[in-house]
Amino acid sequence: MSVDVASKKTINPKKRKLEDIAENDNAPKAKKVKQEKEEDEDNSESQQVTNGSKAKKNEKKGNEKKANGKKVDKEETSEQDEEDEKLKIPAEAQWSNLQVSSDTRKAIDKLGFERMTEIQYKAIPHVLAGSDVAGAAKTGSGKTLSFVIPAVELMAKDNWTREKGTGAIIIAPTRELAIQIKGVAQQMAQFHRGIRVGLVIGGASRYAEAQILKMGCGIIVATPGRLVDHLEVNLNYLLQN
Numbered sequence: 312m313s314v315d316v317a318s319k320k321t322i323n324p325k326k327r328k329l330e331d332i333a334e335n336d337n338a339p340k341a342k343k344v345k346q347e348k349e350e351d352e353d354n355s356e357s358q359q360v361t362n363g364s365k366a367k368k369n370e371k372k373g374n375e376k377k378a379n380g381k382k383v384d385k386e387e388t389s390e391q392d393e394e395d396e397k398l399k400i401p402a403e404a405q406w407s408n409l410q411v412s413s414d415t416r417k418a419i420d421k422l423g424f425e426r427m428t429e430i431q432y433k434a435i436p437h438v439l440a441g442s443d444v445a446g447a448a449k450t451g452s453g454k455t456l457s458f459v460i461p462a463v464e465l466m467a468k469d470n471w472t473r474e475k476g477t478g479a480i481i482i483a484p485t486r487e488l489a490i491q492i493k494g495v496a497q498q499m500a501q502f503h504r505g506i507r508v509g510l511v512i513g514g515a516s517r518y519a520e521a522q523i524l525k526m527g528c529g530i531i532v533a534t535p536g537r538l539v540d541h542l543e544v545n546l547n548y549l550l551q552n
């Protein structure tokens with residue numbers, strides 16, 4: 312999967328998969344057949360959709376029907392509502408309703424997403440309010456932002472600077488996932504001058520990683536083995552942090 316979140320937004324087979332999963336999980340069989348039919352009819356339109364772009368797509372569809380003078384089917388106008396209900400995304404789950412600093416807001420706006428996914432709106436406000444949250448959600452459901460945004464935001468609230476050391480360690484099971492998370496964390500922290508994001512993964516240069524860690528990383532994204540390596544060899548500054 313691409314590290315570039317912004318591009319994932321537009322070309323995102325995974326997201327498509329999420330929607331398929333949601334539909335398969337929740338739609339009764341008859342409804343599913345109907346949805347597949349509708350999808351076939353929509354073949355000319357992009358299949359790479361996100362929650363936000365899907366909403367736009369539906370809006371466009373509605374406008375087109377109105378322009379053709381056709382009566383808008385009640386069922387179709389509520390298509391987005393049905394989808395949101397399936398994904399359990401309420402109308403108020405807009406990113407714009409999330410209380411965050413202006414620097415985090417800028418980073419979120421840059422992604423171009425309109426609504427939070429279920430895991431995002433259920434997790435982020437609680438973490439921001441100081442609760443510990445354990446979350447689980449399907450692959451491609453937007454978990455990364457669910458923990459990256461609160462990490463960045465809580466550190467920002469604490470006026471994080473490099474001198475304060477490390478404020479968050481994100482441990483991922485694979486290098487690929489760690490690289491992907493680091494990309495997202497960097498995007499979210501890009502306007503926060505005091506928050507640097509460091510990557511600590513197996514297969515990369517230990518020396519280069521050690522140098523970056525010594526300079527001070529607000530957020531460290533790591534695979535477990537290499538993190539332990541650094542703890543053993545560079546215990547001093549890691550503990551200081």
Ligand SMILES: Nc1ncnc2c1ncn2[C@@H]1O[C@H](COP(=O)(O)OP(=O)(O)OP(=O)(O)O)[C@@H](O)[C@H]1O
Binds near residue numbers: 428449454
């Ligand atoms: N609110 C949102 N609206 C639209 N797209 C989103 C939203 N949040 C995340 N995405 C996009 O959905 C895709 C999947 O997100 P992400 O990688 O965070 O999912 P995940 O649940 O962590 O997946 P995995 O379990 O595979 O790591 C990414 O391309 C991301 O940019």
